[in-house]
Amino acid sequence: MKTPPQLQVLIDDGVIDEVLRPLKSGKEAAVYVVRSGDEIRCAKVYKDMAQRSFQQRVQYQEGRKVRGSREARAIGKASKYGRRQQEAAWKNTEVDALYQLRGAGVRVPEPFGYFHGVLVMELVTDAEGFSAARLGEVELDAAQARRFHAVLVQQVKLMLCCGLIHGDLSPYNVLVGPDGPVVIDFPQVVSAGGNNAARAMLLRDVNNLTAWLGRSAPELFDTWYGEEMWELFQAGDLQPDSALTGEFTPDLRAVDLDGVREAINDAREEALIRQQGREAAEEDY
Numbered sequence: 001m002k003t004p005p006q007l008q009v010l011i012d013d014g015v016i017d018e019v020l021r022p023l024k025s026g027k028e029a030a031v032y033v034v035r036s037g038d039e040i041r042c043a044k045v046y047k048d049m050a051q052r053s054f055q056q057r058v059q060y061q062e063g064r065k066v067r068g069s070r071e072a073r074a075i076g077k078a079s080k081y082g083r084r085q086q087e088a089a090w091k092n093t094e095v096d097a098l099y100q101l102r103g104a105g106v107r108v109p110e111p112f113g114y115f116h117g118v119l120v121m122e123l124v125t126d127a128e129g130f131s132a133a134r135l136g137e138v139e140l141d142a143a144q145a146r147r148f149h150a151v152l153v154q155q156v157k158l159m160l161c162c163g164l165i166h167g168d169l170s171p172y173n174v175l176v177g178p179d180g181p182v183v184i185d186f187p188q189v190v191s192a193g194g195n196n197a198a199r200a201m202l203l204r205d206v207n208n209l210t211a212w213l214g215r216s217a218p219e220l221f222d223t224w225y226g227e228e229m230w231e232l233f234q235a236g237d238l239q240p241d242s243a244l245t246g247e248f249t250p251d252l253r254a255v256d257l258d259g260v261r262e263a264i265n266d267a268r269e270e271a272l273i274r275q276q277g278r279e280a281a282e283e284d285y
């Protein structure tokens with residue numbers, strides 16, 4: 001295949017040796033299968049900032065630290081320098097998150113570095129060595145769905161122990177590897193402590209997984225892991241080995257039922273829009 005220019009620089013620098021094939025092109029990035037020496041890896045090339053929703057960025061970046069006051073000021077003023085820095089900050093977020101989460105034992109692809117705006121990481125494969133399917137593309141039986149749900153809740157919990165919330169967790173950002181689910185796609189990762197929408201995002205992440213896996217194992221619909229772990233986290237009691245039950249008794253005095261209903265409808269609508277975007281991107285591709 002013809003080497004895309006963003007990857008040619010990595011070949012010139014000796015980071016990778018060859019681009020084997022395109023893997024997937026989504027809204028935000030194009031992912032390629034590449035070879036580095038004897039290793040087959042993948043390279044995620046980020047698309048232009050202009051193509052991403054500004055609104056979303058504002059919500060996600062709240063609470064995220066930017067190093068250096070010049071950078072913070074530049075991002076504040078929408079100068080050309082500021083735009084460049086903001087773009088770099090966005091891209092680095094995913095790389096930083098992968099290193100941090102991998103170090104904490106979360107099931108994410110192993111990162112191999114960030115070069116010229118390209119993330120090189122482990123290619124997640126299935127048992128036959130083909131690039132792994134996404135969770136949203138496979139049919140699971142009830143026992144598998146329950147097992148996957150338990151593993152994924154554990155990953156969300158470990159992330160929260162690192163102070164991070166995925167923010168866009170869905171069956172399309174989970175790959176099915178030979179040892180079970182692997183979580184991908186972190187550019188929008190949210191700081192759990194410094195973001196007003198953190199709880200809502202955590203609940204949405206968990207609900208997206210439960211909604212999908214509950215189709216195969218309906219008893220999952222009756223679990224409340226997100227609520228449970230958030231309460232522990234807020235109390236400062238969440239640990240990587242905290243046992244979760246999935247049971248949760250909401251404080252009924254504080255429940256805002258209209259708000260809950262609205263949030264669920266928003267999440268459904270957003271999932272639909274995402275799905276349509278994905279289908280449109282796949283058609284273009």
Ligand SMILES: Nc1ncnc2c1ncn2[C@@H]1O[C@H](COP(=O)(O)OP(=O)(O)OP(=O)(O)O)[C@@H](O)[C@H]1O
Nearest residue numbers: 024026027028029031042109122123124132184185
């Ligand atoms: N480490 C990996 N191993 C195998 N496949 C991967 C890996 N990373 C990404 N992919 C594939 O590339 C697709 C796009 O990657 P990713 O979700 O990170 O980017 P994106 O542009 O945000 O995509 P989308 O907008 O569809 O969510 C994934 O759905 C998956 O199929």
Ligand SMILES: [Mg+2]
Nearest residue numbers: 026172173185
């Ligand atoms: Mg994705």
